[in-house]
Amino acid sequence: MTAPADLARRDTDSRRTEIAGAVRALIAERGFEGLRMRDIADRVGINIATLHYHIPSKEALITLVAQSLRDDFIAQHRAQPRENLSPLEQLRLEFSDFRDTFFNNPERLLVMGEMQERARRDPAVAAAMTPMRGYWHQQVRAILEAGRADGSFRADLEPAAAAAIVIGGMVAATKQPNPSAESLDRVFAEIERCVRNPSS
Amino acid sequence: MTAPADLARRDTDSRRTEIAGAVRALIAERGFEGLRMRDIADRVGINIATLHYHIPSKEALITLVAQSLRDDFIAQHRAQPRENLSPLEQLRLEFSDFRDTFFNNPERLLVMGEMQERARRDPAVAAAMTPMRGYWHQQVRAILEAGRADGSFRADLEPAAAAAIVIGGMVAATKQPNPSAESLDRVFAEIERCVRNPSS
DNA sequence: TCGGCCATCAATCAGTTGATTGAGAGACAA
DNA sequence: TTGTCTCTCAATCAACTGATTGATGGCCGA
Missing domain, CATH: 1.10.10.60 (Homeodomain-like)
Known part of the structure; x- marks a missing residue:
């Protein structure tokens, strides 16, 4: 049988x-x-x-996983309406999204990290990861630009560079020893102080 | 023979x-x-x-590499005298050190990234990597504390969280698509604006 | 000079690993 | 019923991989 x-x-x-x-x-x-x-x-x-x-093969499998990650990522980002929020509120939503994923779906961030490393050597993986990273970066950058425009964020803020720092900071927060909700929030709060307009 | x-x-x-x-x-x-x-x-x-x-074994080999990375890292950090510099100058020295390593010794940063991933599952690797990360974090944190104390950095800056962001931002700068000296410097300059005291 | 130790190598082993083969069983249309 | 298409499995393969064995030649102290 x-x-x-x-x-x-x-x-x-x-x-x-x-x-x-x-x-x-x-x-x-x-x-x-x-x-x-x-x-x-x-x-x-x-x-x-x-x-x-x-x-068909292990390589195809890895590509499949990269795509599944990208699909999840974009689906989550589309799930929440952000249009009616202020830039600061949008940034905080970004933080809370990230924190939720880290605690409720840690596997996703872990695998994204692994895939990011592999993307350097595997064009097929890079093809799936690069758009995802780009989408995220663009999302954060748009928030920062809007905040600079309405005066809630620093006037001398450079959106592209700052987006890299915001994302890098969020990721770095999860890589501290013994990350907790509190330690994440401390880093998120510091990022906020980094970008906010001091004279507002 | x-x-x-x-x-x-x-x-x-x-x-x-x-x-x-x-x-x-x-x-x-x-x-x-x-x-x-x-x-x-x-x-x-x-x-x-x-x-x-x-x-003796592959595992021992990996531990050896982790230790060699740590030794290199600490040796480089000890090489430059930092005592007579202002906090901002010290931070910039940190940036230029990092940029030099990225361009002259990229293998070091790449392997550090891989090892950092592996440290999560391999206690022996973690034992070598954690002190290195801790040393770096402590170094940056001390710079930030000094800058806050002498008024050149923000008064509401929280050194530990900010150090995580500074390091995370530097690392993130190298992971942008097509990193160049200019793109790195743009991120470094933004980090500077993140931590500097706006009223100085 | 000689005996022992150090560093090295060719050959080999046992276990692992990605992938294939050939066939069985259920679903469904003709 | 019959044929065919999809999904599944046991068994097997060839290549790879970490590690071991037994032997060889050179160096150095006695």
């Missing part, structure tokens, strides 16, 4: 989603260099040949 | 240093998941058994 009736049989699309989730969990746990096709199959609960049926 | 006279014969200490250098170059090129003992031996120009003679 090679395919018992009680074993879940899924269409390829949902299988691929399931596989992507398993891979992300494994990368978060053991990193890229510890990623094994057999472990992925085991976690999904399928045979390694079945895994290869849905995903 | 298995050990010809024209083949370099080195004592274990200098061999280990040589091996650490080769490993760092390989990690920078291919990342952690592409690191192979045979490639290391090839790059050093020795047999794989000789490699294992000097380094």
Whole structure:
């Protein structure tokens, strides 16, 4: 008996989603260099040949994960309406989004970090990661520009450079030893003081 | 003839240093998941058994590299006298140090990034990386505290959080697409504006 | 001179790893 | 019913990988 009736049989699309989730969990746990096709199959609960049926190669798998990350990222950013908020409120929304992800979905940030490293050597990964990084950067930059325009942020603020610092600062906050909600918030508050207009 | 006279014969200490250098170059090129003992031996120009003679295991090798990074890092930071400089000058020295390393020794920063990722799962690596990160953080924090004290930096600046942002901002600057001396300097200048006292 | 130690190498091993093969079972249309 | 298409699996492969073994030649102290 090679395919018992009680074993879940899924269409390829949902299988691929399931596989992507398993891979992300494994990368978060053991990193890229510890990623094994057999472990992925085991976690999904399928045979390694079945895994290869849905995903032609390990390389394709990694591309799939990069795309799944990008899709998640953009979906989350689109979920919240930001139009009616002040630039400072938008920036704070960015912070709270990030904090929520860090605590409720840490695997996402971990895997993004790993993928970011790999993007340097793997064009296929870079093709999925670069737009995501660009989207985020653009989002923050637009907030900073709006804040500079309405006087709530510094007049001498350079949006592109400052966006890099804001994002870098957020990421750095998570890499401190023993990150907590409080330690994250301390860094976020400092970023706020970095960009706010002192004379307002 | 298995050990010809024209083949370099080195004592274990200098061999280990040589091996650490080769490993760092390989990690920078291919990342952690592409690191192979045979490639290391090839790059050093020795047999794989000789490699294992000097380094008992791959794990020990990685610890060795982490330590070599830490030693380099601290050596460079001790090299420049900072005592007679103003806080702002000290901060700028930090920037130029970092920029020099990025362009003259990019392998160092690349490998530090990879190791930082790995530190999360490997206590031995963490033991070497955490003090390095801590040293750097402490260095920047001291500069920021001094600047706040003498009024050249913001009075409401929180040194620990700001240090995280300064370091995170520097690192983020190198991860922009197509980083150049100019793009780095734009970020560094923005960091300066972030911390300076607006009323001075 | 000689004996022991150090650094080195060719050859080899056992376990791992990504990928393939050939076939079975269920669903569904003709 | 029959045929075919999709999804699944056990078994297997060839290549790779970290590590070991046993031996060799040179250096150095006695």
